[in-house]
Amino acid sequence: MKTLVTTIAVLLSAALIITLVKLKRVEPEHRTTISISGAWALYPLTGKLGEAYHKLHPEVKFDISAGGAGKGMTDALSGAVDIGMVSREVDKLEKAQGAYPIFIAKDAAFPVVNTKNPALPLLLAKGISIETFNGIFIAKRVITWKQAVGGPADPIHLYTRSDACGAASAWAAALGKYKQEDLQGIGVYGDPGLLEAVRRDPLGLGYNNLSFVFTGDQVTDGVVIVPIDANKNGKVDPGENIDNRDKAYQQILEDRYPAARREYFVTKGKPKDAALDFIKFALSDEGTRILNEVGGYVPLTDAEKATEVKRL
Amino acid sequence: MRIRRQMTDWIARHAMLAATLFSGLLVAAIALALVLRARPLFAAKGIGQVLFGNTWSPSTGLFGLKPFIIGTLWVTGLATVLAVPVCLLAAIFLAEYAGPKLRGIVKPLIDLLAGIPSVIYGVWGVLVVVPFIADVLGPYAAAHWQRIPLLGTEFTTGFSILAGAVVLAVMIAPVIIAIADEVLRAVPREVREVSYSLGATRMETILRVVVRRALPGLVAAVVLGISRALGETMAVLMVVGNVPIAPESVFDPAYPLPALIANNYGEMMSIPLYDSALLGAALLLLAIVLAFNLLARFTLAYAIRRVAQ
Numbered sequence: 001m002k003t004l005v006t007t008i009a010v011l012l013s014a015a016l017i018i019t020l021v022k023l024k025r026v027e028p029e030h031r032t033t034i035s036i037s038g039a040w041a042l043y044p045l046t047g048k049l050g051e052a053y054h055k056l057h058p059e060v061k062f063d064i065s066a067g068g069a070g071k072g073m074t075d076a077l078s079g080a081v082d083i084g085m086v087s088r089e090v091d092k093l094e095k096a097q098g099a100y101p102i103f104i105a106k107d108a109a110f111p112v113v114n115t116k117n118p119a120l121p122l123l124l125a126k127g128i129s130i131e132t133f134n135g136i137f138i139a140k141r142v143i144t145w146k147q148a149v150g151g152p153a154d155p156i157h158l159y160t161r162s163d164a165c166g167a168a169s170a171w172a173a174a175l176g177k178y179k180q181e182d183l184q185g186i187g188v189y190g191d192p193g194l195l196e197a198v199r200r201d202p203l204g205l206g207y208n209n210l211s212f213v214f215t216g217d218q219v220t221d222g223v224v225i226v227p228i229d230a231n232k233n234g235k236v237d238p239g240e241n242i243d244n245r246d247k248a249y250q251q252i253l254e255d256r257y258p259a260a261r262r263e264y265f266v267t268k269g270k271p272k273d274a275a276l277d278f279i280k281f282a283l284s285d286e287g288t289r290i291l292n293e294v295g296g297y298v299p300l301t302d303a304e305k306a307t308e309v310k311r312l
Numbered sequence: 313m314r315i316r317r318q319m320t321d322w323i324a325r326h327a328m329l330a331a332t333l334f335s336g337l338l339v340a341a342i343a344l345a346l347v348l349r350a351r352p353l354f355a356a357k358g359i360g361q362v363l364f365g366n367t368w369s370p371s372t373g374l375f376g377l378k379p380f381i382i383g384t385l386w387v388t389g390l391a392t393v394l395a396v397p398v399c400l401l402a403a404i405f406l407a408e409y410a411g412p413k414l415r416g417i418v419k420p421l422i423d424l425l426a427g428i429p430s431v432i433y434g435v436w437g438v439l440v441v442v443p444f445i446a447d448v449l450g451p452y453a454a455a456h457w458q459r460i461p462l463l464g465t466e467f468t469t470g471f472s473i474l475a476g477a478v479v480l481a482v483m484i485a486p487v488i489i490a491i492a493d494e495v496l497r498a499v500p501r502e503v504r505e506v507s508y509s510l511g512a513t514r515m516e517t518i519l520r521v522v523v524r525r526a527l528p529g530l531v532a533a534v535v536l537g538i539s540r541a542l543g544e545t546m547a548v549l550m551v552v553g554n555v556p557i558a559p560e561s562v563f564d565p566a567y568p569l570p571a572l573i574a575n576n577y578g579e580m581m582s583i584p585l586y587d588s589a590l591l592g593a594a595l596l597l598l599a600i601v602l603a604f605n606l607l608a609r610f611t612l613a614y615a616i617r618r619v620a621q
């Protein structure tokens with residue numbers, strides 16, 4: 001009994017001493033901490049931006065955690081963090097509570113099919129219009145590949161994301177004024193899960209984020225991006241074709257891609273102090289360089305960046 | 313000296329009482345928190361519409377949880393049907409037939425199953441169970457079982473109630489086997505010997521004497537397994553298809569309550585009524601598990617009385 005008490009006492013005092021020493025050592029260096037939480041989609045980018053910013057301003061420390069866009073939003077609104085990372089559009093109910101979104105990066109959802117899809121040549125020649133995609137994903141009016149593009153009468157095996165996410169919101173929004181919950185299809189968890197489901201099913205149709213649909217510069221093995229027939233002329237024009245990362249990047253950058261989405265830093269009210277300076281850094285040329293280096297995002301155009309900076 | 317001893321005793325007794333009360337009150341505290349957070353939804357929509365509504369469409373203000381309740385019951389029910397017979401037979405074998413050597417190998421393996429994180433079961437489900445159902449079992453069912461209710465299908469992607477139930481069954485098996493095995497081994501040797509001395513065979517002894525005597529414990533083992541199945545989240549949501557429509561066949565997808573919460577909570581907790589609906593779903597799940605446990609307790613009490621007679 002006595003030894004036990006002694007051991008506990010020793011451990012406790014050791015812990016106390018270590019904490020005190022650590023506090024003492026850390027305090028003079030870091031006067032400011034910027035705390036950030038939120039979407040997984042923005043976590044890699046924010047981490048890299050934080051690292052670079054810390055190098056320029058060693059007195060600023062970062063505390064970044066990921067737990068979903070809603071968590072970031074809740075934390076930012078309650079004041080638990082300085083900045084929330086939100087990978088979807090900000091809801092009007094959230095804006096009503098004081099959420100101030102700053103547009104920080106772009107991503108997009110790309111419809112994908114299996115490389116062995118029986119209608120593949122037709123798909124690549126004609127593409128699918130937004131109206132038809134709506135019939136497939138929302139209205140359930142179009143249920144065979146024949147109805148979608150002509151060709152074989154095989155059914156379309158539709159897949160969607162089960163977890164609430166930016167890709168699904170963007171894809172639903174591209175098809176009209178819809179939300180993720182309106183998308184039909186088997187719900188598969190996560191970007192990789194959805195990709196795998198389509199990769200295994202020759203009749204499958206799903207959608208994926210930039211960072212999963214491309215591996216390096218090329219489309220990931222086993223899937224093909226379905227061109228969206230944006231101008232509804234019944235054929236895939238050069239500007240609608242996406243068969244490598246560069247074309248996707250260009251279309252999103254120039255705002256020509258219909259299922260692009262915006263990702264945000266959210267603060268409660270306008271950002272101020274350290275958070276403000278960090279967000280300016282994220283919107284600077286250096287911030288854009290880091291964004292391109294991390295990959296999986298498309299930067300804002302210079303005009304868009306200027307607009308955002310003006311709003312700060 | 314005497315006072316000091318009494319003091320020690322008093323302190324020890326009350327410290328333990330406090331610990332007991334604390335753990336007991338936790339359930340109440342959790343339930344209370346959920347009720348408070350879920351109340352805005354029930355106040356706005358009415359309990360009836362939430363519990364019995366068929367449509368889940370938060371953006372249009374429809375928060376029907378019925379498809380999720382049905383999904384939970386389907387997946388858990390099928391998992392129980394798949395797991396319980398196999399587990400009980402395995403437990404009887406381990407406790408009554410297996411020699412020390414075989415037991416020494418098999419028992420640790422089964423216990424090991426209990427320690428595997430659920431996401432690994434989920435990955436296994438996606439990589440093995442789902443493709444098996446999509447490529448082998450589904451097409452077979454489409455060809456031969458078309459007219460059998462609950463088993464008929466035209467086509468399945470593999471993401472289905474059956475996939476969820478298989479993964480769940482494997483997950484709850486070690487729990488059921490381990491407890492059932494302990495319960496059976498706790499039956500005194502004399503009981504068996506009396507039975508043998510009356511000329512009963514081994515089979516008769518096991519079924520009529522050992523299992524009968526161990527029945528309350530065996531029920532408890534099954535109940536614990538099912539309780540775990542009701543709340544299991546990650547592994548199930550990865551394979552079950554997550555479509556909020558009441559299923560008609562085991563090859564259809566379903567959407568259990570825990571999956572609804574896990575899929576949406578992190579993203580949607582900042583939208584007031586959505587948050588409230590997800591916590592309402594959590595409250596409902598808690599209520600289902602509690603109700604099930606109560607039911608099981610009554611069954612158990614009944615079983616004990618019958619055995620005693």
